[in-house]
Amino acid sequence: MRRLMCVLFLLIFCTKQGTSQFLISPTDHHAEVPLRCCFNFIDFQIPTQMIVSAVKIGSHCPAPGIVVTTPRTEFCVRPDESWIKSFMERQL
Secondary structure, three states: HHHHHHHHHHHHHHHHHHHHHOOOOOOOOOOOOOOOOOOOOOOOOOEEEHHOOOEEOOOOOOOOOEEEEOOOOOOOOOOHHHHHHHHHHHOO
16 A cells, blocks of 8 residues: 555656756746856867857847757857858858
């Protein structure tokens, strides 16, 4: 009986935890969870032919940055780097 009660409690707890994750949406004003932020920045230039996309992150992040996607991975670049500035200008 004790084991059954523990299993039921665990099941209810896990179910409650799982559903609460789906209640937070980007339109929820109480949930200010950034989708993507940069905390570490690269200190080298990525060849422009390797860049798939470059997206400026929003003001919701503690530090401004640009997420550069290559075929293999993503990098965070400081927006004041001259090479990314010229790349972003050419993309407009």
